[in-house]
Amino acid sequence: MSKTFSKADVASHNKPDSLWIVVDEDVYDLTKFQDEHPGGKKILSRVAGKDASKQFWKYHNEGVLKKYKPSLQIGSLDSKPKSEPQPAPKAEPKAEAKPSPTYAAPVPTKAPVQSSQHEEAEALEQYGSQIPFADPSWYQNYHSAYYNESHAALRAEVREWVEREIEPFVTEWDEKKEVPREIFLEAGRRGYLAGLLGVHYPVEYTKNTVKAVPPEKWDLFHEMIVTDELSRVGSGGFVWNMIGGFGIGGPPLVKFGKKALKDRILPGILTGEKRICLAITEPDAGSDVANLTCEAKLSEDGKHYIVNGEKKWITNGIWCDYFTTAVRTGGEGMNGVSLLLIERDMGGVSTRRMDCQGVWSSGTTYITFEDVKVPVENLLGKENQGFKVIMTNFNHERIGIIIQSLRFSRVCYEESVKYASKRRTFGKKLIDHPVIRMKLAHMARQTEASYNWLENLVYQCQKMGETEAMLRLGGAIAGLKAQSTLTFEFCAREASQIFGGLSYSRGGQGAKVERLYRDVRAYAIPGGSEEIMLDLSMRQSLRVAKMSGMKL
Template structure:
């Protein structure tokens, strides 16, 4: 049981050789921490024996408290209110069994007759999707809520307190990625039915037969709450776009050999499409794959650029030219680093520092013909299908990052005072928040609808009919993200310009904006594609002008 102290007891520890402080009713012993404090000893000694809550929150965000609390907290004030017992623990109520999702014969996003789920999270208006806040939804059920709680607990305890440090180091501990595999999250991020034939690590709170695209949304959304594109791309970037073509189009023997290691997190994979001279213009890539004289191997030569996770990867899902010019000469190969002739080097970029952006070179790389994904010279279709899944991931991340900018701004505006009143009391600040919220909510509702359509349509229909709308929402979400990052930066002022501190998430996300506006198809390309594709499909299906 946690120790309790009176204010007088804490006040007696007001010397450098015994320095205690109070933050939000909790007592911390900082005697040994003084030498490690980035702000120096004096600032701590000025609040020795006192309630330092106000001073702490002037300089730090919640992540700092979470990071140091386990090591430095020694107890709480005896006047601190005790937390209310959970309903399951209440002596006056009968124990409630842990809610488990009901088994369904076929996986469905949700049952339309379900009641609104229990409120969850901070309950700051618009800081979370409406289904977190007690609003009714046709898409989410108890299984999604259980997964949401599970992921959030992991993120808040093991990830968020360390993200700034990992970002500065430009790498995330391997153990975190392995844990995602152990929890079954990696296997649930492929846009397919849960692949139980390739992994024993299933998500504990969701039966595999109930897994749907909204569960995938929940994982990506909750991981994105850390406010670091680098972290999310480290976890999902290469895997989420490099593995789907393998599981959908790879030969059985290839999948049986490679997928178990990928889904466990022991091995890593990325997508290698973009080249120095071929970004959005995929049909003009030049990385070449020629058949060997014995017809048993492709010999690959060429370069790939801006490849997420490449420096850590064992496998590269690679777009290559096996035929003539244009889209009809493109194939997709799974290239294994062990094939030889594969070299990678880290690229230094503006944002997403811990994502491992990579320049890849293939020099006479010998790849077995069995590693062809799909059919020769028909890889363009596979790539285009995969782009929809990639863009949906980008959309989810952008909209959660937008919410992070908004939520951080609301919290800061409720404690920062200027001209004699809180920022939130200035109408110009409320207007900024309102404009952030309206764009987020409009975009997120479009996202939910598109995910539902993806769930109901087969892959061919989805590729044809949803390519345009997904491209449009990709542009909309990145523009929303950019708008929210800028407005949050204005609200935080100088705190959003320096790394670390209260504005850490906003500063970091502002750097990450371009990493979302350009990859997966730039905003200009997306908007044009949205209209061209939508009009083309409408003509095919009977549009009347």
């Protein structure tokens, strides 16, 4: 039970050898922390024995409090209201999982939708800060046809882990350009990695399952929630470190790999002990995938492909054991492309870190393949038909980018609302200036509109069969990919304007906004640049409409 102190108790600890302060009615002992304080001892001496809430929030963000609270808080003021504990959403009871015979497509896929979701569609309990538009509407007691109690339970489970073990340290990890391996392993132990492949939950390859959701109930909205909640930390580098390479390098292996290959590789990947990434982009071939030149020639005995070439801007590559790699096995163009699973320990694979504008902790990599001998059994799909596999995989990648971009937009908005509600200029709070409210309104309207489109597309992915979904949704997904990254860019800029100079320096109150501003281009370009996505959305949608009987 937490100790309580009176204001007089705190006031008596106002000397360097015993220095206490109060922040938001919680009491902190900073005696041993004085030498570590970035602002020096003198600033702490000014607030020794006093309520330092105003001074703290003037210079720091919530992440600082979360980081140091466990080690420095010693109790609370006796005047602090005691909050009533809120019951967590109940997870559905787990049933014994039965292995599924085959995998569905990465995305779109047809997954079972719970009947209770759509027959009653009861609004779920309020959750989170309740700042309007800072979370999706179903967090704020809005009715939704998409979510049930298992989604709410998963949301609470992921958020608790993120807020306790991840968010307080993200800035530190970003500066170091690496996330501790233990965090990735924990995601594997919690079963999250296995749920991020856009397929049915692969119980046949892992014993680690998600606590809040029975494997047979796992759907695309559960996957969406995991990605969304991880993105609340406001770091593209962190999210890509966790699921960037895994979420796009894993699905081709799952869907198109031979059984023996999957039996050998997948268990280690799903636990997090091994890592995988997607290696498509080359120095001279980005969105124009059909133009790639990394070559794979069949050996004379026909047992191996000999791979030579380079790949660039490969997420997670420096840490990976496996590379789902696009290679040229035939003639020019898309009909000469194949997909191989290349393993680092085959030899001839060298990787080096690339320094980029944003996503610092994602491990962006330049890869060189020199006479790598890859067994023909590592071919994913059929020879010279890898382009189809790549195009199928792009939908899953783009959905992930959309989810992340829209949560980052919300982070920029939420941080702006919080800051504008305490920062005063010209005699009043920022949020009382109409020009600031206008900025917030434009951020909210774009984010909400885009998110509703996302929910609709995820729902369509679940309801349509694989062929229908691939045919009809590709154009819409491409269009939303562009829409969401443009929304992210807009929100990052407007948040930066609201924060002013605080968003120009790393760390402090504007840390998330500054970091996300650097991450914008990493979302606007990969997975298909905005210009190409917008053109593709029209070309594919019109083509499908003509096939369906469009009349002009």
